[in-house]
Amino acid sequence: MAELTKKKVFGRPSSLKESAFHFCPGCHHGVVHRLVAEAVDHFKLADSTVAVIGVGCGVFLYDYLAVDCCEAPHGRAPAVATGIKRVNPDTFVLTYQGDGDLAAIGISEIIHAANRQENITVIFVNNSLYGMTGGQMAPTTLPGQKTTTTPAGRKPRGDGYPMQMSELIASLPGSVFVARAACHTPAHIRQAGKAVRRAFSAQLEGRGFSMVEFLSACPTNWRLSPEEALRFIEEKMIPVYPLGIFKDELT
Amino acid sequence: MREKILAKGSVALAMGAVDAGCRCYFGYPITPQNDIPEYLSAALPKAGGTFIQAESELAAINMVLGAAAVGARAMTSSSGPGISLMQEGLSYMAGSELPAVVVNITRSGPGLGGIAPTQGDYKQATRGGGHGDYRLLVLAPSSVQEMYDLAGAAFALAFRYRNPVMILGDAILGQMKEPLLTGATLPLPDPPAWALSGARLRQPRLIKSLYLQEGEMTAHNWKLYNKYEAVKRQEVRVEVDCPPRCTLVLVAYGSCSRIVRTAVERSRRRGFAVGLIRPITLFPFPEAEIQRAAAAAKRLLVVEMNTGQMVDDVRLACAGTGAVYFKGYPGGEVPTPEQIEQEIERIIKAEELRRWRN
Ligand SMILES: Cc1ncc(C[n+]2csc(CCOP(=O)(O)OP(=O)(O)O)c2C)c(N)n1
Ligand code: SF4
Numbered sequence: 001m002a003e004l005t006k007k008k009v010f011g012r013p014s015s016l017k018e019s020a021f022h023f024c025p026g027c028h029h030g031v032v033h034r035l036v037a038e039a040v041d042h043f044k045l046a047d048s049t050v051a052v053i054g055v056g057c058g059v060f061l062y063d064y065l066a067v068d069c070c071e072a073p074h075g076r077a078p079a080v081a082t083g084i085k086r087v088n089p090d091t092f093v094l095t096y097q098g099d100g101d102l103a104a105i106g107i108s109e110i111i112h113a114a115n116r117q118e119n120i121t122v123i124f125v126n127n128s129l130y131g132m133t134g135g136q137m138a139p140t141t142l143p144g145q146k147t148t149t150t151p152a153g154r155k156p157r158g159d160g161y162p163m164q165m166s167e168l169i170a171s172l173p174g175s176v177f178v179a180r181a182a183c184h185t186p187a188h189i190r191q192a193g194k195a196v197r198r199a200f201s202a203q204l205e206g207r208g209f210s211m212v213e214f215l216s217a218c219p220t221n222w223r224l225s226p227e228e229a230l231r232f233i234e235e236k237m238i239p240v241y242p243l244g245i246f247k248d249e250l251t
Numbered sequence: 252m253r254e255k256i257l258a259k260g261s262v263a264l265a266m267g268a269v270d271a272g273c274r275c276y277f278g279y280p281i282t283p284q285n286d287i288p289e290y291l292s293a294a295l296p297k298a299g300g301t302f303i304q305a306e307s308e309l310a311a312i313n314m315v316l317g318a319a320a321v322g323a324r325a326m327t328s329s330s331g332p333g334i335s336l337m338q339e340g341l342s343y344m345a346g347s348e349l350p351a352v353v354v355n356i357t358r359s360g361p362g363l364g365g366i367a368p369t370q371g372d373y374k375q376a377t378r379g380g381g382h383g384d385y386r387l388l389v390l391a392p393s394s395v396q397e398m399y400d401l402a403g404a405a406f407a408l409a410f411r412y413r414n415p416v417m418i419l420g421d422a423i424l425g426q427m428k429e430p431l432l433t434g435a436t437l438p439l440p441d442p443p444a445w446a447l448s449g450a451r452l453r454q455p456r457l458i459k460s461l462y463l464q465e466g467e468m469t470a471h472n473w474k475l476y477n478k479y480e481a482v483k484r485q486e487v488r489v490e491v492d493c494p495p496r497c498t499l500v501l502v503a504y505g506s507c508s509r510i511v512r513t514a515v516e517r518s519r520r521r522g523f524a525v526g527l528i529r530p531i532t533l534f535p536f537p538e539a540e541i542q543r544a545a546a547a548a549k550r551l552l553v554v555e556m557n558t559g560q561m562v563d564d565v566r567l568a569c570a571g572t573g574a575v576y577f578k579g580y581p582g583g584e585v586p587t588p589e590q591i592e593q594e595i596e597r598i599i600k601a602e603e604l605r606r607w608r609n
Contacts, residue, residue: 048449050321062457068447070320071459073343076313079305083317083325084447086301087275091321091449109313112306 013037015046015066022060026226028216029057031183032125032192033064036094039196040067043204049092052081054106056098057131057218075106078113081120089119092203099126099140100133103163107139110169117174117208121199124165124211127218128237135221139163142240147221162240166213170246177202177210179245182238184217184230195245202250215241258431260398260424261286264354265294267402268326270436273352274300275325277314279307279333282366283422284356287328308333312340312353319349320458322446324406328354331364334372334380341415342381345475346460350409352402353387354418356425359583367583368421368506373560376419377534384472386479388416388486389533391504395429397531403434408486410443412478419533421556423506423585482535489537493526493544494519499599500526500544502565503554504533507586511554514591523599533561541568549573552598554591556580 012018016037021030040046049067053059055074062069072080077095085093102110102124113120129147130136136149140162144153154160170178177199181192195212202210215237217229224232258266265287268276276291288304295302301318305311311327318325329337334355344351355376359369376389388408390401398420405416442448447456462468492515493500503511508529515527528544530537545551550573553562562577569575578594580586 047451050447050449052317059461062455062459066450066455068450068456069458070317070447071343071347071461072316073313073339076309076316076340079310079313080317080320082303082310083275083277083314083319083323084321085317086303086314087318087321087323087325088448091447108306109310112310116303 013041015040017064017066019063021064023057024220026217026219026229027057028127028183028214029125031189032123032214032216033061035189035193035196036096036123037065038193039200040065042197043200045092045200048090049094050084052077052084052093052095054095054097054101055132056101058096058098058125059132061096075101075104076109077101077106078109078118078120078122082113082116082118085118085120092200094121094123096123097125098131099124099128100130100138103139103165110165111172114169114172114209114211115174117176119203119206119208121203122209122211123196124213125216126165126213126241127216129218129221131218131221135218142236164241166211166246169211174209175211175247176208176249178247180213180215180241180243182215182233182243184233188243198248198250205250207250215243253435254433256431256433257428258395259286259426259428260395260420261356261426262290263395263431264398264402264418264420265290266433267399268352268406269294269298270434271324271403271406272437272439273324273326273406274298274439275318275323276301276327277303277305277311277318277325278327278329279305279311281330281333283358283425284328284330284354286425287354287356308336309340312337315351316340316344316347316349319344319351320447322442326352326354328356330356331358331360331372334375338381341387342379342383342385343460344415345379345385345387346383347458348413349415349458350413351415352405352409352418353415354420357419357421359581365583366422368423368556368585369581369583370421370505370507370556370560371581372419373533373555373557376417377536377564385475386534388412388414388482388535389419390416391419391531391533392424393505393508393529395427395431398424399431399433412482414478419505421506486532487535487537487539488531489540490529490531491540491544493528493548494524497524497526497544497548498602499523499550499552499595500528500548501552501554501595502528502530502541502561504530504561507554507556510586510588511591513588514595517588517592518595523595525595536564536568538568541565542570542572545569545573550576550598550602552576552578552594554578554586556585
């Protein structure tokens with residue numbers, strides 16, 4: 001009889017701590033955390049990474065990711081990351097930011113960091129509203145989407161149009177890798193993992209600014225069940241925020 | 252190597268920072284402090300350091316925060332509106348216990364104000380300026396030499412206490428030229444033990460100011476408080492020039508103290524027994540020295556280039572002992588020694604008249 005051998009095909013990334021996520025059921029922050037941890041493991045970066053954490057539901061990243069972490073004021077993570085990377089070019093520097101953090105209060109910092117071709121990697125979680133503060137409108141809120149500050153639905157004229165940050169950042173010559181991914185199906189999660197690894201490579205090769213935007217579920221503030229939230233991403237978000245790689249200058 | 256040169260105040264400060272091991276500067280242009288970034292944009296790359304002209308003061312102070320988090324001696328400089336924009340970052344840095352040096356070459360306000368020298372930012376500097384229960388250590392140079400020396404002292408204090416330190420200058424100090432004796436360039440210190448560097452052969456580290464667990468924030472506030480109490484006990488710097496039997500002691504800092512000193516010397520030549528206290532640290536404030544002077548002379552005259560800010564600290568220090576007079580010159584008006592001399596004479600004569608009448 002042929003001998004049975006055991007091979008581990010799936011497990012917790014070693015840079016993901018054993019603690020249980022605090023996120024709401026169906027939230028995608030946890031999935032994004034895991035993808036980041038997998039990439040950290042893949043490139044063996046656990047002992048050379050400094051993660052800069054924006055203000056939002058991802059602020060407790062340090063409870064889950066076993067790397068050095070620094071909190072940044074709301075929106076300023078790319079500036080903090082710039083300071084870190086310029087002093088220590090050998091550390092791997094990533095920022096973890098929500099859409100309020102990156103596209104509203106911090107839009108200046110993200111654009112200028114990309115424009116300076118800072119050699120950092122940005123993980124951008126777009127859940128179309130402000131999760132942590134209770135579901136207010138963000139620059140990424142969809143037209144017509146109800147939030148606690150757009151009770152009648154977002155009216156683009158006056159409230160603003162949904163901001164396509166990946167397209168915007170990709171248009172800057174300083175960015176070298178920009179992609180938008182989603183986590184609502186296993187296939188999308190696999191794609192997203194690839195994009196994160198590619199973004200990490202950009203920094204590891206010293207090429208410059210890289211960013212992966214995630215369309216991320218916030219069932220709690222969308223007032224949807226986790227399952228309905230997956231459909232919301234497919235049917236409502238992706239038409240406004242097409243998935244794909246907007247720029248890849250790594251060859 | 253020590254060298255004697257003729258230098259502008261702003262440049263002396265920048266040189267002092269580099270000699271003290273500062274290798275990163277992040278800033279945004281604003282008058283009247285542009286000499287500092289202009290000098291450092293050439294000097295830092297030459298010294299193997301980093302200079303970034305940031306997109307705003309918000310970005311600049313947060314770049315400083317990042318550099319500080321990995322243990323670097325980082326600095327920024329600005330004035331008025333720019334310093335206001337940095338307050339959030341300074342509050343985060345105090346909360347996260349990160350060291351840095353922030354230079355405010357003041358201009359007048361509120362608002363866009365004017366670019367003439369004033370001391371209108373005293374309270375913003377000494378009360379913390381941003382949100383929350385914290386302080387900055389504040390140094391007030393009054394000469395080109397002190398601009399250089401206090402830059403080095405500021406970095407030493409920032410790292411000793413893990414807190415941002417502000418150097419409060421003004422347009423006079425920034426622009427004037429005086430002889431400067433530069434010091435020995437210090438060897439670059441190793442990054443401190445708490446700095447982020449990647450968790451190699453150790454547990455991951457965290458730099459943060461968010462404390463949500465029950466009791467954590469209270470404990471953190473008391474920890475910071477105890478630090479500031481230690482600063483008050485150990486770091487007061489002040490120049491006291493009070494001859495015996497003074498009947499009036501003047502209190503002034505920064506460029507204003509130079510004018511006041513001239514007035515004091517002239518008044519003494521005319522027979523008035525007047526003294527001068529010049530705080531060099533504004534936080535910690537030289538309370539004990541002020542108290543002693545108030546007890547001995549019974550009268551203090553505070554002269555500031557504003558409508559009255561440090562005078563409140565002088566009153567607190569005196570705690571009712573003696574009379575505290577104030578003479579203010581806001582909005583870019585710089586007093587002449589004659590004006591202050593007249594004020595000294597007026598106070599002393601009025602007092603003599605009062606005594607004679609009694
Ligand atoms: C200067 C400042 N303004 C406002 C806030 C309050 N605040 C905390 S998180 C947040 C929005 C977070 O939304 P987002 O970045 O989209 O992240 P999410 O929670 O949705 O993941 C806001 C406005 C703050 N912390 N600081
Ligand atoms: S509020 Fe939204 S973003 Fe925040 S943890 Fe809950 S589901 Fe996730």
